[in-house]
Amino acid sequence: MIHFPILRWGEPYTSLETTQVHHFATGEPVAEVSQANPGMVARDLRKGAERARNALREIPCADLLAMVKKGGELFKSADLPLGDGMQTPDDFVRQQSATTGLPEHMCRMNMGKLEYVLSHLDEVLRSLTRRLDYDILTRGFGEEDGVMRSYQATTPVVGMVLPSNSPGVHSLWLPIIPLQIGLVLKPGPQEPWTPWRMAQAFFQAGVPKEAIGLYPGLGEVGAAVLNNTARSLIFGGTATVEHYAASPGVQVHGPGFSKILIGEDQVDNWEQYVDVMVDSVLTNSGRGCINCSGIWAPRHTREIAEALAKRLGPIAPLPPDDPNAELAAFTVPGQAAAISADIDNALKEAGVEEVSAQYQDGGRLVSRERCDYIRPTVVHCASREAAMVKKEYMYPFVTVVECPQDQMITSIGTTLVATGLTEDPAFTRALLDARNIDRLNIGPVPTVKLNWLQPHEGNIVDFLFRPRAFQQG
Amino acid sequence: MTETNTTEANSALDAWVREIIEWHFNPDTGCQFWLDWAQQAGWDPRQQVQSFADLSKFPHFEDDWLRGGPVRRWVPKAYADRPTFVFETGGTTGIPKSRVTQADFRIDYELFSDTLPDASFPKGSNWLMLGPSGPRRLRLAVEHLAQHRGGICFCVDLDPRWVIKLIKKGWTEHLKAYQEHVIDQALTVLSAGHDIKCMFATPKLLEALASRLEENGSSLKDAGITGIFAGGTEFTPQWNRFAHEELLDGIYMTPTYGNTLMGLAASPPSGPENGYKITYYAPQPRAVLQVVDVDDADQVVGYGDTGRVMLTTLTKEFFVPRFLERDEGEREKPCEQYPWDGVSGVRPFSQLGASTTVGVY
Numbered sequence: 001m002i003h004f005p006i007l008r009w010g011e012p013y014t015s016l017e018t019t020q021v022h023h024f025a026t027g028e029p030v031a032e033v034s035q036a037n038p039g040m041v042a043r044d045l046r047k048g049a050e051r052a053r054n055a056l057r058e059i060p061c062a063d064l065l066a067m068v069k070k071g072g073e074l075f076k077s078a079d080l081p082l083g084d085g086m087q088t089p090d091d092f093v094r095q096q097s098a099t100t101g102l103p104e105h106m107c108r109m110n111m112g113k114l115e116y117v118l119s120h121l122d123e124v125l126r127s128l129t130r131r132l133d134y135d136i137l138t139r140g141f142g143e144e145d146g147v148m149r150s151y152q153a154t155t156p157v158v159g160m161v162l163p164s165n166s167p168g169v170h171s172l173w174l175p176i177i178p179l180q181i182g183l184v185l186k187p188g189p190q191e192p193w194t195p196w197r198m199a200q201a202f203f204q205a206g207v208p209k210e211a212i213g214l215y216p217g218l219g220e221v222g223a224a225v226l227n228n229t230a231r232s233l234i235f236g237g238t239a240t241v242e243h244y245a246a247s248p249g250v251q252v253h254g255p256g257f258s259k260i261l262i263g264e265d266q267v268d269n270w271e272q273y274v275d276v277m278v279d280s281v282l283t284n285s286g287r288g289c290i291n292c293s294g295i296w297a298p299r300h301t302r303e304i305a306e307a308l309a310k311r312l313g314p315i316a317p318l319p320p321d322d323p324n325a326e327l328a329a330f331t332v333p334g335q336a337a338a339i340s341a342d343i344d345n346a347l348k349e350a351g352v353e354e355v356s357a358q359y360q361d362g363g364r365l366v367s368r369e370r371c372d373y374i375r376p377t378v379v380h381c382a383s384r385e386a387a388m389v390k391k392e393y394m395y396p397f398v399t400v401v402e403c404p405q406d407q408m409i410t411s412i413g414t415t416l417v418a419t420g421l422t423e424d425p426a427f428t429r430a431l432l433d434a435r436n437i438d439r440l441n442i443g444p445v446p447t448v449k450l451n452w453l454q455p456h457e458g459n460i461v462d463f464l465f466r467p468r469a470f471q472q473g
Numbered sequence: 474m475t476e477t478n479t480t481e482a483n484s485a486l487d488a489w490v491r492e493i494i495e496w497h498f499n500p501d502t503g504c505q506f507w508l509d510w511a512q513q514a515g516w517d518p519r520q521q522v523q524s525f526a527d528l529s530k531f532p533h534f535e536d537d538w539l540r541g542g543p544v545r546r547w548v549p550k551a552y553a554d555r556p557t558f559v560f561e562t563g564g565t566t567g568i569p570k571s572r573v574t575q576a577d578f579r580i581d582y583e584l585f586s587d588t589l590p591d592a593s594f595p596k597g598s599n600w601l602m603l604g605p606s607g608p609r610r611l612r613l614a615v616e617h618l619a620q621h622r623g624g625i626c627f628c629v630d631l632d633p634r635w636v637i638k639l640i641k642k643g644w645t646e647h648l649k650a651y652q653e654h655v656i657d658q659a660l661t662v663l664s665a666g667h668d669i670k671c672m673f674a675t676p677k678l679l680e681a682l683a684s685r686l687e688e689n690g691s692s693l694k695d696a697g698i699t700g701i702f703a704g705g706t707e708f709t710p711q712w713n714r715f716a717h718e719e720l721l722d723g724i725y726m727t728p729t730y731g732n733t734l735m736g737l738a739a740s741p742p743s744g745p746e747n748g749y750k751i752t753y754y755a756p757q758p759r760a761v762l763q764v765v766d767v768d769d770a771d772q773v774v775g776y777g778d779t780g781r782v783m784l785t786t787l788t789k790e791f792f793v794p795r796f797l798e799r800d801e802g803e804r805e806k807p808c809e810q811y812p813w814d815g816v817s818g819v820r821p822f823s824q825l826g827a828s829t830t831v832g833v834y
Binding site: 015016017035037038039040042043046223226227243247 | 643645646649680684687688709710711712714715716719720748749
């Protein structure tokens with residue numbers, strides 16, 4: 001069986017404790033993963049974090065950029081070490097699908113997305129650093145247009161507590177190595193594949209092994225990563241977001257509650273936007289924080305819900321290797337049933353109706369022997385006060401909410417991506433000013449369509465470097 | 474040889490069971506709780522229990538019976554005039570479970586003392602108790618162990634109930650600060666010229682102390698420690714290996730398993746030769762650990778199989794029949810040193826995992 005060792009600054013370490021990851025449909029073990037212990041993480045960070053950054057600072061940022069770009073190519077197309085053998089790109093896709101429940105074509109799409117980001121990383125970093133000379137980051141200071149600039153790294157390494165559900169999120173940590181900051185990765189239990197393969201690709205491309213640590217393990221290993229790094233990113237649910245909300249060194253990525261907001265001026269043209277809505281809800285099986293889980297409009301909400309239900313409702317589970325598969329499996333026992341029960345409970349409120357049910361004989365929950373699916377769910381909410389409007393789940397689920405335009409922004413709550421379908425300057429201005437919206441699209445842009453040159457939930461460069469005054473006498 | 478020893482151990486256990494049952498259910502010597510229980514149950518254990526196997530006639534001991542007073546109902550009549558301690562477990566919220574004791578903790582730790590190698594735990598050397606304080610058995614028991622071996626025990630203040638509250642509230646920063654506060658105390662004691670060579674520590678605190686010493690350019694060995702008695706929370710073989718390979722630098726460490734209801738289960742040395750597997754053996758006949766079927770606690774699982782840990786405590790101060798611990802593990806064969814069953818791989822019982830806060834200190 002494939003074995004994932006721990007990587008202690010690039011050095012493989014086989015733990016006495018292992019867990020197995022299983023094929024979601026057959027239950028067959030696919031890989032065995034060495035489990036780190038929290039003390040090991042703490043000790044390695046204490047002894048190796050500065051060494052990781054120093055090793056990277058020996059290499060100019062431009063060279064590191066070339067290395068990770070090469071790493072992106074290798075990630076997408078090369079055979080790379082895994083266990084006792086090699087892993088082809090096709091192996092990767094099949095294996096990732098097998099343990100995450102994501103259809104293979106979506107795994108391939110995410111693989112391509114990561115390669116795309118890496119191949120354009122120089123542009124991404126130019127944008128995020130506002131064309132700062134990278135040498136200034138390396139040296140800590142330097143003149144730019146006759147002005148002294150100084151940036152101090154806030155940490156020698158960044159901790160990453162990664163999820164299992166959406167391999168696309170790995171794009172967020174790709175710019176870190178070229179900024180000469182090391183990586184400590186704690187992979188999601190069902191998704192050891194991407195961090196491992198990306199690390200191997202980076203190593204083959206010349207990135208120093210002592211710059212990357214990989215520590216699979218349970219929650220307390222994740223806590224050790226967070227507790228022992230000055231800057232870290234964690235992915236989790238609402239509870240995780242609330243837990244770390246007050247921690248300035250922890251950037252939390254939780255549910256996005258991303259939405260499409262239709263203005264008064266465009267709502268009568270709603271039929272033009274159905275494709276944008278469907279893409280926003282369905283892409284990547286609705287697993288991402290950038291997937292739309294709420295469509296808000298001042299009227300026609302019933303018709304919009306009906307139209308979405310007609311498109312989304314008939315979608316049913318297909319085998320993971322079927323190129324038409326749109327739905328990912330729920331691989332954690334009981335999770336889908338709990339979600340479905342939560343929806344049933346919220347549907348009891350007056351004015352809340354599951355419009356997609358008419359397309360789903362046998363109900364939304366599809367239980368298989370070893371996994372479950374939930375079919376796309378479209379719920380019409382006649383009132384913005386309904387408890388259902390605050391729901392978001394890890395599959396294509398969307399509420400269509402009736403709400404006057406002038407009350408939308410104050411009612412939608414925190415929103416990672418908002419697509420405003422409007423040409424009204426006043427509403428556009430209000431959306432631009434709304435501090436509860438992070439990424440804003442004006443016009444028919446699917447919420448899932450990201451411009452990689454722009455920051456995502458904060459600029460990673462600002463998170464990792466502190467601008468400060470510096471004078472040299 | 475081992476088989477003969479096991480047979481002898483079983484005979485000794487049966488004889489001890491008869492003595493203990495006679496003691497606890499005799500109106501002249503027994504405690505009020507068990508005398509009342511027998512009256513309500515309508516059968517006389519003194520008649521019907523003649524061997525360890527006969528204890529299956531008792532229901533499983535419920536630790537909730539230990540909540541609240543009067544705690545004197547647990548004191549055997551024959552010992553009513555002896556000085557009595559009460560040790561608590563739980564109690565972060567609500568009423569803790571209380572166990573009264575008089576000399577048991579001393580006897581248990583004296584027996585445990587016999588398992589410690591003098592080379593690593595030199596007689597007469599002083600100890601550091603890096604574990605919970607307050608109404609805990611460990612606090613007094615470790616101090617007695619040190620005294621029994623001719624040493625003096627230095628302690629820290631550590632309130633595990635506050636630690637559990639910090640974990641449950643998610644106050645990570647406070648949790649870290651409290652751990653640092655505890656380690657600060659330990660460092661102060663170690664730096665004060667007390668000639669400490671031995672210590673008790675929980676795995677987490679041992680790790681934290683070793684880390685801090687390493688940060689300061691020192692080590693447990695440099696601090697003078699030669700022997701560590703560790704316990705209080707779960708040990709994994711991986712942690713055991715990590716500690717031996719990266720923290721201890723040759724210092725002898727003996728993992729233990731115990732709680733307020735039982736004595737102290739010791740473990741023979743472990744290392745790379747046995748995959749750092751830790752196997753605990755109860756201090757039979759005063760306590761017996763069995764590994765039983767999760768769905769049928771009357772069935773002991775086969776050797777090497779996994780089951781729930783079931784404890785029976787048989788001392789003249791305290792009778793605990795068939796208590797289902799919140800732990801599971803694998804049943805292990807008797808060994809030369811301990812000719813009775815052991816348990817390895819002890820970890821929180823998976824079916825209770827969600828409701829248990831572990832790794833507190």
